Amino acid sequence: MTRAFVFPGQGAQTIGMGKDLAEAYPAAKAVFEEVDDALGESLSALIWTGDIADLTLTANAQPALMATSLAAMRALEAEGFGIHDADFVAGHSLGEYSALAAAGALSIADTARLLRIRGQAMQSAVPVGVGAMAALLGLDFATASEVAAEAASDANGGEVCQAANDNDPAQVVVSGHKAAVERAVELAKARGAKRAVMLPVSAPFHCALMQPAADAMAEALARVTVNTPAVPVVANVRAEAVTDPETIRALLVEQVTGSVRWRESVLWMVGHGVTEFWEIGAGKALSGMIKRIDRGAELRAIGTPADIVALMG
The missing domain is CATH 3.40.366.10 (Malonyl-Coenzyme A Acyl Carrier Protein, domain 2)
Known part of the structure; x- marks a missing residue:
């Protein structure tokens, strides 16, 4: 074994x-x-x-x-x-x-x-409150990555939003600027995510920030x-x-x-x-x-x- x-x-x-x-x-x-x-x-x-x-x-x-x-x-x-x-x-x-x-x-x-x-x-x-993370449940990694990229590109100031944790087939965590991550949550729901929730974390880990x-x-x-x-x-x-x-x-x-x-x-x-x-x-x-x-x-x-x-x- x-x-x-x-x-x-x-x-x-x-x-x-x-x-x-x-x-x-x-x-x-x-x-x-x-x-x-x-x-x-x-x-x-x-x-x-x-x-x-x-x-x-x-x-x-x-x-x-x-x-x-x-x-x-x-x-x-x-x-x-x-x-x-x-x-x-x-x-x-x-x-x-x-x-x-x-x-x-x-x-x-x-x-x-x-x-x-x-x-x-x-x-x-990253200053407290500037960054955030969210769990997208029910989307695969490729779709979650597309959602993150779209959420980042929607920002005027070139905000960061990345797929940070590819945990399992139905759970991907995104990380970046708070506003961009909030957009990703809404985009994920529109793309068919079962749930998309902001996480109670103190910083946006595993992203360019x-x-x-x-x-x-x-x-x-x-x-x-x-x-x-x-x-x-x-x-x-x-x-x-x-x-x-x-x-x-x-x-x-x-x-x-x-x-x-x-x-x-x-x-x-x-x-x-x-x-x-x-x-x-x-x-x-x-x-x-x-x-x-x-x-x-x-x-x-x-x-x-x-x-x-x-x-x-």
Whole structure:
């Protein structure tokens, strides 16, 4: 059986995530301690007992979700499952950093610091209220891309509107200037979308408006060591596996303004024999997407000690 480990992105965060892993597995607890040390603050306290509004801030959510995913990986390793039990790893947006850390391409400390910078840079790239994102449900990627392009071209000032996340066959997220995204919602409904809704996000991720954040990440990534991953990483912007460290570095910069090609990434893995996907970390959002992409896929979500017991049983 060919298996992939996949790592969730922003939106999966909950207060208390990973706490039971840290209590059950010393190696999982050590991950949270390493992230706290790298950031010079107790992010773990915020994750476990803080306020959800604070945890949801992009600069906190990104390293927090990575820490939870890596804690789950360490718990799996303690029970005899390791990175070599996967043929590929992949992650959704920030989850790609978790995948790279799990595969040893980045250290946990560097990953935590990179995600803190990434979160802050993405948040500050566009003034609050200028950008927006919307989910278009029931349109395929090609149609959603046409809708985004039409919404952008309708603007007098050359506004941005791009297909940002190709999540599954019936869910595409568009991103850009608020007025253009609002136009895209109306255009999508006219094109037959089942639903088209504005998303409660703090910035327009994965579009050209994120260029200042891409520049910040290029600078930050130039300062860290990127190793060859232990297993190939399926990159968001390529929707295919990569192993070369310098390619990985470049694609992480490109990822900030580029589309998350999740549907294509899953199809690429399926095309290369993957039949089983383990979602490592908080929530089950990716499992739902994968099931809509490939109904025959076998899915496991591993984010708690109970999940690991079930795996072993």
